[in-house]
Amino acid sequence: MHVRIILLLATALVVPIAHAQSTVMSIPDPAPAMQPAASDTKQITFDVVSIKQNKSDSMGGSARSSPDGVTFVNTTLLFQIAPAYGVEIDEVSGLPDWAKDNHYDIQYKVAAEDIVAYRKLPRAESQRMTQAVLEDRLKLKVHFGTKEVPMYQLVIAKGGPKLHEAKPGDTYANGMKAPDGTPITGSGMRMGRGMLTGQQISVSSILNSLKAATGRDVIDKTGLTGKYDIDLHWTPDSLSASESASTDTSGPDIFTALQEQLGLKLNPAKGPVDTLVIEHIEPPSPN
Numbered sequence: 001m002h003v004r005i006i007l008l009l010a011t012a013l014v015v016p017i018a019h020a021q022s023t024v025m026s027i028p029d030p031a032p033a034m035q036p037a038a039s040d041t042k043q044i045t046f047d048v049v050s051i052k053q054n055k056s057d058s059m060g061g062s063a064r065s066s067p068d069g070v071t072f073v074n075t076t077l078l079f080q081i082a083p084a085y086g087v088e089i090d091e092v093s094g095l096p097d098w099a100k101d102n103h104y105d106i107q108y109k110v111a112a113e114d115i116v117a118y119r120k121l122p123r124a125e126s127q128r129m130t131q132a133v134l135e136d137r138l139k140l141k142v143h144f145g146t147k148e149v150p151m152y153q154l155v156i157a158k159g160g161p162k163l164h165e166a167k168p169g170d171t172y173a174n175g176m177k178a179p180d181g182t183p184i185t186g187s188g189m190r191m192g193r194g195m196l197t198g199q200q201i202s203v204s205s206i207l208n209s210l211k212a213a214t215g216r217d218v219i220d221k222t223g224l225t226g227k228y229d230i231d232l233h234w235t236p237d238s239l240s241a242s243e244s245a246s247t248d249t250s251g252p253d254i255f256t257a258l259q260e261q262l263g264l265k266l267n268p269a270k271g272p273v274d275t276l277v278i279e280h281i282e283p284p285s286p287n
Contacts, residue, residue, distance in 0.1 A: 081134060
C-alpha cells in the first residue's frame with residue numbers, strides 16, 4: 001500500500017452538476033428587471049498548477065499544506081478526483097488503468113494576494129477550485145449516481161473517546177516531516193499498512209483510512225468536532241508472505257485497535273453512497 005498523507009484543507013473543487021429539466025408555464029406580464037446584488041467576493045482560482053508524472057517506483061507518497069496551497073508527491077489521479085467531487089475512492093468508476101496506476105507530483109498554489117481568502121474557504125469552494133483544474137488539465141467529464149451498500153458507522157465506544165486533542169499552535173519537532181526533512185507544523189495524515197498517524201486532524205478525516213482497512217464505507221457518527229493527534233496501529237487482515245515475515249501479527253485487528261487505542265467503535269450498517277462515474281479523462285496536459 002502506498003503511504004499517503006491527506007491534508008485536511010480540502011484539496012478539491014466542486015462545480016455543481018445539475019440535470020437540466022424543461023418546464024412549460026404561463027408567463028405573466030413583464031415586471032421591472034431585478035438587478036443582481038453587488039458582490040465584492042472574488043472567486044479564487046489556483047494561480048500555479050504543476051502536474052508531473054513521478055516515475056520513481058517509490059512505495060511512499062506524501063502531501064503537505066502551505067499557506068498558499070498544497071503539494072502532493074507520488075499520488076494518483078484517483079486520489080485527486082475522489083475528494084474533489086466529495087466521494088470515496090471506491091465510489092469512482094470508469095477510470096482507465098493508466099489513471100489508476102500512474103503516479104504524479106502535483107502542486108496547487110494561489111496568488112499571494114489570495115492567500116488570506118484561500119485559508120478561509122469552505123470545503124465546497126475549495127473542491128470547486130480543484131474540480132476546475134481537473135476539468136481543464138485532464139478534460140475530465142463526470143456524472144453522479146447512488147447505490148446502497150453495507151457500511152460501518154463510527155461511534156464512540158463504551159468508556160468514551162481516548163483521543164489527544166490538538167491545541168492551536170502545536171508544533172511537532174518529532175512528528176511528520178516534509179520531503180525536505182522539515183517538520184510539518186500544520187495538519188496532515190500519514191497512512192500505511194496497519195498504521196495511521198495524524199496531526200491536528202478531524203475524526204471525519206480518517207474515514208477513508210478506515211474504509212481501506214475494513215473494505216466498507218464508514219460514516220462518522222461520533223459527534224466529535226475537534227482536532228486531534230492520532231496514532232493508530234493494527235494488524236491487517238491479509239498479509240503477503242514477505243509481510244508476514246516482517247510484521248508482528250500478534251497485534252489487534254482494526255476493530256479492536258480502534259476501541260483500545262482511540263475509544264471508537266465500528267458498528268455494521270447499510271445505506272446509500274454517492275458514486276462518481278468518469279465519462280471522459282485524458283492524460284494531464286503539459287505544465
